[in-house]
Amino acid sequence: MGKKFSNTIIQWHQEHPRPLAWKKTKDPYHIWLSEIILQQTRVEQGTPYYLKFIRHYPTVADLAEAPIEQVLKDWEGLGYYSRARNLHATAQYIHKELHGVFPNSYASILQLKGIGPYTAAAIASFAFDLPHAVLDGNVFRVLARYFGIFTPIDSTPGKKEFQQLADELLPPDQAALYNQAIMNFGALHCTPKLPKCSDCPLKAQCYAWNKDSISFLPSKKNKLAKKDRFFNYFVITHSDKLMIHQREQQDIWKGLYEFPLIESNQALDRVDILNLLKTKGVETAPKDLTLLDERKQTLSHRVIKAKFFKLELNKQNYQLLFKQGVAIERSQLSQFAFPVIIREFLGQNKVQSKFLF
Numbered sequence: 001m002g003k004k005f006s007n008t009i010i011q012w013h014q015e016h017p018r019p020l021a022w023k024k025t026k027d028p029y030h031i032w033l034s035e036i037i038l039q040q041t042r043v044e045q046g047t048p049y050y051l052k053f054i055r056h057y058p059t060v061a062d063l064a065e066a067p068i069e070q071v072l073k074d075w076e077g078l079g080y081y082s083r084a085r086n087l088h089a090t091a092q093y094i095h096k097e098l099h100g101v102f103p104n105s106y107a108s109i110l111q112l113k114g115i116g117p118y119t120a121a122a123i124a125s126f127a128f129d130l131p132h133a134v135l136d137g138n139v140f141r142v143l144a145r146y147f148g149i150f151t152p153i154d155s156t157p158g159k160k161e162f163q164q165l166a167d168e169l170l171p172p173d174q175a176a177l178y179n180q181a182i183m184n185f186g187a188l189h190c191t192p193k194l195p196k197c198s199d200c201p202l203k204a205q206c207y208a209w210n211k212d213s214i215s216f217l218p219s220k221k222n223k224l225a226k227k228d229r230f231f232n233y234f235v236i237t238h239s240d241k242l243m244i245h246q247r248e249q250q251d252i253w254k255g256l257y258e259f260p261l262i263e264s265n266q267a268l269d270r271v272d273i274l275n276l277l278k279t280k281g282v283e284t285a286p287k288d289l290t291l292l293d294e295r296k297q298t299l300s301h302r303v304i305k306a307k308f309f310k311l312e313l314n315k316q317n318y319q320l321l322f323k324q325g326v327a328i329e330r331s332q333l334s335q336f337a338f339p340v341i342i343r344e345f346l347g348q349n350k351v352q353s354k355f356l357f
Contacts, residue, residue: 005146006169006178008201013181018188021050023180028102028127029060035119036087040080040300043187049078060102063088064095072255073337079299081253086114106132117163125175133166134179135159138186143169144218145190148207152221226298230267231306233259233342235292236313236322244336245325252299257336259308260322273309288312297341306341 020043022034033053037046056074057063063071068088075084090113094102103109104127110120121132140153143165151158171178189196197209208214236243236259244257262276270289277284290310297304328336333346 003171005202005205006171009142009181009185010171010174010178012189012201013177013184016184016188018184021047023126026127028104028123030054031127032102032115032119032123033087035122036083036114037078039083039119041078046078049075057091059100060091061095061100063091068255069337073335076256076337076343077340079340081256083114085255089113090115102127104128106130122179125179129176131170131172131175133163133170133175134183135163135166136183138183138190139166140218141192142182142186142190145195145208145214146202146206148211148213148217150217150219153218155221158221226301226303228303228305230264231304232262232264232268232273233306233308234261234311234322235259235308236311240329241327242330242333243322243325243327245322252302252304253339255337256339258339258342260325267305268307270309282313284311284313293345295341295345297339304341306345308345 020034022030025031034046034050037050037053041049052074053063057066066088068085071084071088072081075081078084093113094100103112106120106124109115109123110117115123118134118136121134124130124132125134140162143149143162144153147165149158149161149165151161153159153162169178189200195214197203197206197214200206200209203209208217234243243260245260246257247253247255264272264276268276270286270291273289274284274286288311291307292310293308295306295308297306338346
């Protein structure tokens with residue numbers, strides 16, 4: 001059954017080719033770059049970023065020698081910015097410690113910062129034709145449905161069970177072809193919602209199709225509860241310059257820039273903000289505080305609910321409230337990497353300069 005399954009998947013893939021920019025190369029640097037970009041990112045969204053990074057950083061040395069601020073700026077909009085920081089750190093390690101030579105074994109690739117079992121297997125098979133089975137969300141879904149595996153994919157026993165099955169199904173002499181085939185099959189055919197079951201070459205032996213359990217597989221043990229966070233941003237100008245600061249704490253968006261911020265436990269209105277400022281020793285007239293915008297951004301485990309207030313402050317009060325930051329010209333905004341929620345605010349209000357200045 002295993003060999004028939006693998007052959008069917010490969011045949012489907014050959015009949016339904018999926019042109020992807022990074023599949024035209026065996027360069028491990030390019031393959032690694034594509035895999036990091038595509039972690040938790042759709043192909044349609046990730047492809048322009050991959051092409052941009054290849055243009056800006058043609059070699060691992062180019063990436064290693066680039067300032068991290070520039071890498072984060074090029075990553076802007078992709079989210080999960082720790083991927084960009086790890087990408088940069090690993091490029092520096094390969095460039096300096098390994099003399100620019102990318103590791104060529106699964107074990108050595110797995111030791112690199114920001115690379116887990118899936119990414120290591122993908123690079124090992126796609127770049128070096130090594131027999132290591134990939135196991136990403138698409139593969140989990142295909143295997144769970146076809147073989148009727150209800151063990152949660154986010155459990156230790158589940159990961160072990162699926163990895164063992166994936167290894168058994170992998171044709172050693174066609175590792176790269178099969179890995180790409182089953183990933184594409186899950187991405188294009190056996191999709192999370194509305195899979196193309198009626199036109200599926202595997203449906204005769206597919207457990208989920210025959211037992212009407214497509215919507216139940218794969219199963220998960222832990223559903224991530226999303227927590228609301230309330231960000232109150234202050235758009236402050238001083239001497240015709242806009243105040244921003246860099247996030248440095250071990251938190252979301254580390255290394256990105258934002259407006260001065262006060263985080264609260266709940267949503268605050270103008271009166272709440274005025275009272276909050278008063279507790280910090282800042283007396284501000286109601287006319288000096290204006291609500292400009294409200295936005296929401298959903299992350300994997302957080303929902304950011306942000307309000308943007310225009311705030312008139314003198315230099316003394318600014319230093320009392322916000323001890324760190326830089327003052328920049330409006331024309332410099334495009335030079336800094338901002339979270340999506342702020343970049344969208346700036347895009348929405350760029351024609352409304354009276355709000356910012």
